[in-house]
Amino acid sequence: HETAAKIAAGEVITDPGAVIKELVENSIDAGSTRIDISIVDGGKKEITVMDNGSGIMSEEVSLAFERHATSKIHRLEDLYELNSLGFRGEALPSIAAISKVSVKTQSRKEDLGSYVRVDANKTHIIRRSFSPGTSISVEDIFYNTPARLKHMKKSNELSKDIIQLGENLALSHPDISFSLTVDGKTVLKTPGDDNLHNCIYSIFGSEFGDSLISIDYENKPLMISGFLGKSNYTKSSRKYQYTYINNRYVKDTKISRAIEEAYENSIMINQHPVFIVNINIPPHMLDVNVHPSKTKIKILNESLIFLLIKDGIRKTLRDNTT
Ligand code: ADP
Ligand code: MG
Helix, strand or coil, X not given: CHHHHHHHHHHHCCCHHHHHHHHHHHHHHCCCCEEEEEEEHHHCCEEEEEECCCCCCHHHCCHHHCCCCCCCCCCCCHHHHCCCCCCCCCHHHHHHHCCEEEEXXXXXXXXXXXXXXEECCEEEEEEECCCCEEEEXXXXXXXXXXXXXXXXXXXXXXXXXXHHXXXXXXXXXXXXXXXXXXXXXXXXXXXXXXXXXXXXXXXHCCCCCCCEXXXXXXXXXXXXXXXXXXXXXXXXXXXXXXXXXXXXECCCHHHHHHHHHHCHHHCCCCCEECEEEEEECCHHHEECCCCCCCCCCEECCHHHHHHHHHHHHHHHHHHCCC
């Protein structure tokens, strides 16, 4: 079953970025207001995610590393109504199957926390006190799966991907203060004051000048919030297009294209608008269960939703033309 665990792990944990995504989603689920990420060597040597969230209660610490022990899905309907990001109880066991994991965690409700080390599928727990929250370190990813280790990208490419991921996580949660440290250097730090504009500014500085207009559109069942680049303001790549569905980063060309089409008359060939938008769609209109890494999304009533998205973008652009 150790082999099975490793294979299953490969489905969820494809690279250091996937580890970070899973750990940060757990931190978000734990109600953290501050999340500090650090990586060494593109995350190959070490990844640490530290939060100030709920912590893990002593009695639940060992369960957290058992496959599916923490699954939050008990009925099919739960899939749709679930608001937390994690629901499979699969991430921590998967990470532990392919790396060396240690955890420091302390619940506010208890006097003592836990220091946990997982190796070779054995969990060692020592009771100790820490400041409230959880810090998880993942060392030597894929050390026991040589084929995967061999096919990993170079450290600097991994770091680049992780910086992009950090930006996405931060931008989709302006209410959380994020930091990202790459080989000892802090490359990202957001205020966490629940103001998206401040969050954007902390990441991009004055990159966009005064070219962003805010969007705040509601047309049931859809809501769009965030910022749009003015229609006469374009970039030569799609790098500055950030789309979130229900505060979750999605990489979906169809949605990006729908937004671009709303700009239609004003956009020139090979020029792309800038946008950082969160689109709220009722969970029952989404199939979130597409893949564990979940940057793809399936909208169940796509044509209606795309129509509304375009309407929202067009109206906002029109209202801001002088
Ligand atoms: P899932 O998120 O799908 O429940 P995970 O394997 O990601 O499964 O995490 C297992 C469990 O460990 C979570 O359900 C949660 O109870 C606990 N946990 C993990 N990380 C944290 C954290 N940063 N803070 C508090 N609890 C955590
Ligand atoms: Mg999780």
